[in-house]
Amino acid sequence: MTQNGNLKRRVRARAAKTGESYTAALRHIRRASLDHPDTKSVRVAVAQTSLFNDPRDISGLRASGMEMRSLMRDAHKADARLIHFPEGAMCSPNKRVMSENGPREIGPSDWTRFEWAVLREELSATSKLAKELKLWAVFGSVHQLTPPHRPHNSLYVVSDRGELVTRYDERMLSNTKISFMYSPGKTPVTFDVDGVRFGCALGMEAHYPEIFTEYEQLEADCILFSTTGETPSVAPAFAAEVLGHAASNTYWVSYSAHAPQSLTVPSGIAAPDGRWTAQCPRDGTPSIAVANIKTDPGNPARPWRRTARSDVYEPHRVDSDPRSDGRNIF
Template sequence: MLKLATAQSPLSSDLRESAAGMCRLIREAAASGADCVHFPEAALSGYVKSEIKSWVDVDWEALEASLDEVRACCAETGIWAFVGCNHRHPNLSRPLNSLYIVDGRGQAVARYDKRYCSNSEITDWYAAGNQPVTVEIKGIRLGFLICIEVQFSEFFMEYERLGVDCVCLSSGPGLEMFRIQCQGHAASNCLWLSYSVPENGSDKQPSCFIGPDGEILASCVRGASGLVIGEIDPSDAKWDIPVNKARPWRRRARAGEIYLEHRLKD
């Protein structure tokens, strides 16, 4: 069983303020017994068009120092953090919209780069990533997506095929339709889903944690910094139908072989 904290942290153009706020939530998550904490899109770096008006204005060394603060906090508390942060890649002319996966020793063990950037992102701001990313914590496999990628069902089906138990979707301002889509993807693929949005973008839809049947199990308070703790336990009897029955059956249904003998021939 894994305890995952879904965070609702404020977006800020002040890197030190962002790092301090994230560290407060990491410590709060650790005190609540969480194994990991999931943050919104660009939670540390700030998002383009709102906190960032031009890449020229970004102090990348200061951003790296702020990331080091968050990593040190993970090492201090012993829990993982999934950190929304812009990433400058040496082989690309544009930064990536990323999630750093920081383990309980403070090491950045993986990085998910947003693959389907929005029209304005790919036109003027970001380069695009090219692969899914999974990590395993306490026997639970997690996958990662960012914001508008909620609108692409193939990503959720891909993670289902990769054996993911929970998808962590980091987003910008929370939208009711994004939350509805999250619930649909969770139910269709029998996955837990953590939906993390920023505090100053949660008035329409706050961060929430969704079960593998598509039901919202916990939600943050609208317009307030905070987090909720969700438990991911595939062995729990209450999840027997979605996890042990529906999920493997749907995998067979998608493969199509179970229909061959009884399929209409003419």
């Protein structure tokens, strides 16, 4: 059923894009599948959501949950298999709101201020809808630990059965996060949907290329990078890094941030050639953009780059002094 549903979605998407009949589009996709039998494809929706940063506000938490579920329904209508949300999609706690010395002074976070029971209810409703829509959902959330341990800043991965299948905890925390707010994570996380492998990154981890290189070594086809976008001025740097990671590792990167950031750079999906395939509107509103994430087993770039990082060059090196290599050039 899943494979047949994916095929129908691909056919309808091609027919809508090219103007072909359903039959002609089906014929083309089947012919392409024969030429590249190992190619896998997943339709992904990337979201930008309203920024909500006060976890004491019950009505705000409820509104964030409702907005997320509305975007999930939009993704379902767009035939997406997976929807990717920003860091702290339901709530991204503000460091000054949480500071026990605040709001003027940033200090250790007082996590008793968080309405944890309301958060759990909204997460439960979101998981229930994922099952109903048969839609994978990946979204940022604070993950509570047993006191006195600080929580993790996490990405939850909920399957199309409404089950939490894995969780990624941000590893490379900012100075404020590690000093006053969160416990760091330890390991990379990957998961597969319809044969396509996804990796997770979070917060400011776009600044660390080793995070993205590690996922290339783990055979990831697409990285889901979620950030807050609280400060729109930093968006261009993050976007440039996302495009660079996609191109240098020859895989897809989905970039999800909050809607206020879209005025400079909206959420979007970067292709392995380092260009945006789809982007949300640049108007500061909650929305989604959709793209088909496809693997390309015939692309020689990734295998060669792995070879290039080995000792393939060693037999060809010449031990010479560049100042006197036997030729008088000047």
